[in-house]
Each structure stands twice: as C-alpha cells, then as structure tokens.
C-alpha cells in the first residue's frame with residue numbers, strides 16, 4: 108500500500124534524525140498523506156497494544172491507534188496535558204466513571220481520501236528502549252490483514268440473569284419507584300457465548316459495521332486477549348470549541364421485516380406516554396447537569412432513530428458552553444446519563460451495582476477523542492467483550508413507572524440481537 112510505504116519512509120527519517128529533547132517531555136510529529144487505508148484491516152495486522160478504533164456515526168471519519176506513550180487516569184490531568192501539549196487523546200470512562208485516556212504512539216485519522224498521522228516519541232524514557240519499540244512497530248506498519256467472515260462455531264453458554272430473575276429485578280425497581288426513592292433505573296443483562304477458537308475482534312466489528320448502519324463503531328483492545336467493542340446509536344456529545352451537541356436516545360419499539368408494522372410502531376412510539384417519559388427524563392438529566400456550565404440550550408422535537416432490530420426516540424440537544432475547553436466538566440457532569448444509569452443518578456448507580464450480578468466495566472461507559480478545540484464521545488452500549496474463546500454481550504433497558512417486566516425483557520433481548528445476530532456464519 109503506497110500510503111503506508113510513505114508513512115514508513117517519513118517515520119524512518121524521523122527516527123534517524125531524532126535526538127531526545129531535554130526540555131520537552133514528548134515530541135509530536137504530524138503528517139498528512141492522500142489515499143485510503145482500511146483502518147480495521149490495518150489494525151488487524153498490528154501487534155502493538157492498546158489498540159483503539161472509532162468509526163464516527165455522522166461523517167466518514169475513522170480513527171485507529173496503536174500503543175501508548177502516556178496514559179491518564181484523572182480527567183484534570185488529561186485535560187491539562189492537552190492544553191499544554193496541543194495533542195489529541197483517545198479513551199474514555201467506564202460506567203463507574205473510571206477514567207482511561209491515553210496518548211497513542213501512532214494515531215491514524217482517515218477522512219475520505221486523506222490520512223492524518225500523529226506520531227509521538229517519549230523523551231523521558233531511555234532512547235534505546237523507545238527506538239526499539241518504534242522499530243518493531245515500523246516492521247509491521249505496512250501490513251494489512253484481510254477482514255474475514257466469522258468461521259468459528261459459537262455456542263450460547265449462559266445468561267447472567269435468567270428471564271425470571273431479571274424480571275424480578277424490574278419488579279424491585281418498580282417497588283422503589285412506587286416508594287418515591289427512584290424515578291428511573293437502567294437495568295442490563297449479560298449473555299455469554301463460547302467459541303471453538305478465538306473470534307477475531309476486527310472481523311467481528313467489520314461485520315457489525317456492515318450490518319449495523321448509522322452507529323458509532325468502537326473497539327478498545329487493552330491487549331491481545333481482551334477486546335471491548337460495539338456499535339452504538341448514541342452520542343454522548345460532540346464539542347466544537349464552545350458549541351456542544353448532545354442527545355437523548357431512550358424509548359424503544361421493534362423493527363421487523365414487516366415495513367407496515369415498523370411504521371405503525373414508529374407512530375406509536377412517538378405518541379406513547381411511557382416511552383416519551385423515559386426519553387424526557389434523559390433530556391431533563393442532561394439539561395440539569397449541564398446547566399451551570401452553559402449559556403444557552405436548545406432541545407429539539409422527538410424523532411425516530413431507526414436501527415436493524417429496534418427503533419428509538421431521539422431528541423437532539425445543542426448548547427453553548429460558558430468557557431472554551433471544558434471536556435472534564437462535560438464528561439463529569441453528563442456521564443453516565445439517565446439513558447444508561449437512571450434518575451437520581453447516584454441512587455440508580457448504587458441500585459445497579461447491588462442488583463446486577465456482573466460488572467459493567469466499559470459497557471454503558473463512553474469512548475472517544477478529545478483535543479483542545481474538538482471532542483466527540485459515544486455511549487458504549489450495544490457492546491461486547493471478547494476474551495479469547497469467550498464473548499460477553501450486554502444490553503439494558505430503562506425501567507420507569509409503567510414498565511412491564513416481560514416487555515422490558517423482550518426489549519433487552521432485541522437490543523442484544525444487534526450483535527448476537529452477527530455470530531452465525533454468512
């Protein structure tokens with residue numbers, strides 16, 4: 108691939124000339140080449156971890172990164188670092204607000220026919236060690252591996268909560284709602300599969316990109332044996348300077364092969380009181396949490412977000428932040444929204460922690476990219492963990508007054524189908 112050869116030549120000349128600076132912690136090199144690189148095929152051929160990938164929902168931008176030069180477990184440190192070094196960091200927050208941002212060794216950004224590269228050298232560690240890692244990276248840089256169909260035999264092993272058990276969790280929430288302690292809780296379940304050989308994470312995500320349209324497609328592989336990935340319809344926020352675009356995605360109806368029924372379901376969803384309330388609670392939560400930090404806010408009418416197995420109510424929200432660079436505040440105040448946690452936030456989070464018999468980790472967290480003038484994050488729902496021969500797929504639903512346990516169970520089963528349906532051979 109010409110594009111990759113060109114990158115490799117540029118990087119080699121950087122390495123040859125580089126003398127670690129005593130004054131600067133890191134050296135950043137940026138270049139831009141013309142051409143199209145299939146980032147998932149490229150990532151599939153790379154051996155350096157962590158690996159990160161994000162295919163944006165509303166435009167043709169994709170990111171892929173390998174390696175880490177620095178990592179951050181506190182938002183203020185990540186934000187400060189961006190301000191002083193004018194770089195982009197990738198990563199995000201788990202459901203429980205644990206922060207993981209990192210400065211990748213190599214970050215590729217593909218838009219249409221232009222590929223931008225950010226390459227970083229750490230000047231504070233031994234140059235020989237740095238050089239060794241970089242040369243290893245360069246060895247495989249020009250390689251790509253073709254994406255293949257899933258060929259493993261996959262067996263359903265268990266569901267963390269049986270239908271009966273999960274519906275009893277819903278009854279518990281409804282009782283707390285009646286008592287006036289909780290208003291909404293988003294309950295999830297985990298479905299477990301085993302494969303006869305490890306499922307390739309990039310093959311799986313590529314298949315999801317093909318079938319699950321109009322979604323953010325994300326992947327975070329902390330090492331060779333453990334990947335978190337998914338295809339989410341939901342944006343946490345996008346920030347361009349001081350202008351913020353976020354949304355409330357909540358309230359669900361089915362999509363089937365019957366188009367007439369899909370249209371009826373859409374009309375029903377737009378008018379249904381319980382689903383409207385479920386969505387409005389998310390709007391209210393975002394609005395309240397952003398309120399101290401914004402000058403104005405605009406909430407648009409309900410619209411339908413249509414996916415392959417389900418359709419959702421969605422309201423677009425735009426706001427103007429009081430000051431410029433505020434991702435720490437945006438992330439801390441919005442995440443996790445009432446679309447994945449509940450209302451009140453603290454109480455619903457602790458309810459979830461007590462009741463759910465598995466740990467959400469990155470599920471219902473957020474992943475994205477942040478820089479000084481731009482940031483974009485997705486809510487990591489419709490997601491899965493692939494750990495060697497095991498696959499765990501998670502999905503949840505917002506429980507509010509008026510929720511019917513059986514219907515909520517059917518809702519989470521349909522949501523999980525977005526990924527589960529891809530597990531069979533084509």
Ligand SMILES: C=C(O[C@@H]1C=C(C(=O)O)C=C[C@H]1O)C(=O)O
Pocket residue numbers: 293295341356357358359385419446447488489501502503504505506522
């Ligand atoms: C929590 C999930 O989805 C959320 C819950 C929804 C609902 O209950 O109607 C709809 C979209 C998402 O905000 C999930 O897919 O896991």
Ligand SMILES: [Mg+2]
Pocket residue numbers: 357358359385504505518
């Ligand atoms: Mg719902």
